[in-house]
Amino acid sequence: MARTNLEQTNPITSQPYPRWNLSATLQARLDLTVSLFQGIRLTVQDYEAGLLSLADTRKKIERDVRKQFYNILLLEQQIQLTRDSIDQAQKRYEQTKVNYDNGLVDEYTLLSSQVALENIKPQLENLQLAHRNAIMGFNQMLGLDVNKETTLKGNIEPQMVSLNTDELIKSHLSDRFDLQQIRQYIQILKTQKEAIVGGDGQSAGLLPVLSFGFTADPTFQGDPTSDPLFADISNDWQQTSRGAFSITITQPLDGLVPGSQTRVRIANLENDIQKQYVNLQQATEGAEIQVRGTIQNLNKVQQTLKVKELNVTLAERAYSLAQEAYQAGTRDLLEVQNAEQELRQARVQVLSEKYNYVSGLLDLEYALNASLDELQGKDKNEGSN
Secondary structure, three states, X not given: OEEEEOOOEOOOOOOEOOOEEEEOOXXXXXXXXXHHHHHHHXXXXXXXXXXXXXXXXXHHHHHHHHHHHHHHHHHHHHHHHHHHHHHHHHHHHHHHHHXXXXXXXXXXXXXXXXXXXXXXXXXXXXXXHHHHHXXXXXXXXXXXXXXOOOOOOOOOOOOOOOOOHHHHHHHHHHHOHHHHHHHHHHHHHHHHHHHHHOOOOOOOOOOOEEEEEEEEOEEEOOOOOOOXXXXXXXXXEEEOOOOEEEEEEEOOOHHHOOOOHHHHHHHHHHHHHHHHHHHHHHHHHHHHXXXXXXXXXXXXXXXXXXXXXXHHHHHHHHHHHHHHHHHHOOOOHHHHHHHHHHHHHHHHHHHHHHHHHHHHHHHHHHHHOOOHHHHOOOOHHHHHO
C-alpha cells in the first residue's frame, strides 16, 4: 500500500483532492506442472512409508516384549527348580549329619553333602540377579519405572504346530515389512523420476509449465485520513488500468542439453531404482532362507523336546531309585547327588527347549508378518472364536 501527498484541485467540483491517497497492490500466481501433481503423490507415498516403518517398529516391540515375558517365566521356573534342589540338599545334609553323629558315616561323607549344598546356593543367587535384570529390562520396554516390582502370571507351554514351509513362503513372504519398505522406496524413486520426465518416461525436461497470474491495484477514492476505508468497497475502491489476468506457458530447455543437471539427476534416479530392484531380489532370497531356517529349527526343537521330556521321566526314576538305595545302604551319597543334579539339568533343559520353541514361533510371526492362526492357515474369525 502507498499513501501519496497530493495538492491538485478537482476541475469538476472545484474541490481540492484529498491530501493523501491510499492504494494497494495484490498479486497471485499458480503454476501447474506435472511435478506439482507428482509432488502430491510423493507426499502420500512418503506418508505410507512412514506408516510402514511405524507398523514394523510396533511389531518388533511386541515380539521383544513377548519374548522377554517368556524369558522371565523361564528364569522364575529355573529359580524354583534350584530352590527345590537346595531344599533336597539341605535335607540330605541334615540326615547325613545325624548319621555322622551316630557313627554311621564318616566325616568325608558329611563334608561332601555340605559342599553339595553350598555349591547350589551361588546358582540361585545368579538366577535371581538375572531375573531382576530381566524385570528391569521388561519395565523399560513397557515404559514403566525400571525399579517397579512387576509380577507376571503365565507358563511356558507352547502349542506345537505343523507348518508347510513352501506354502507359508508363497502366501506370506511378500508381507514382510522389510520387503514392503523396499518396494515402497522403489515407488518413491519412480515418482521422483516421473516428476521430472513425465509419465511417458521419454519427455525429459520438455514438459511445459502452465502459469496463471492475477494482478490488481485498487485505489481508495476518498480521503483515507477521514473517510471510512471499507464502508462501501464497490464504490470507494476503484481498479486502475494496471490490473491484469495472465496465462503463461513456459518451456524449460535444461533437459535438452546433454550432461545438464536434469539429465544427470534422471540418470541417478534410474541407477537408484535398478539398485533397489537388486536389493529387493537379494532381500527376498535372504528372507526365504531365514524363514526356512526358522521352521527347520522349530521342527528340530519339537523332536528334541520329546527326547528331553523322556529324559526327565528317566531321571526322576533314577533319582528315586538312588534315594531308596542310599537309605538301604547300597548306594553312597555321591550317587544320590549325581542323580539329583541330572534330574535338575533334565528339567531345566525341557524348560529351555520350550522357551526356544515359543521364541522361534514369535520370530516366525514377525518374519512373515502374520499371526499364529494365519501361519496355520486358519481364518482370522475362526481363530478368534
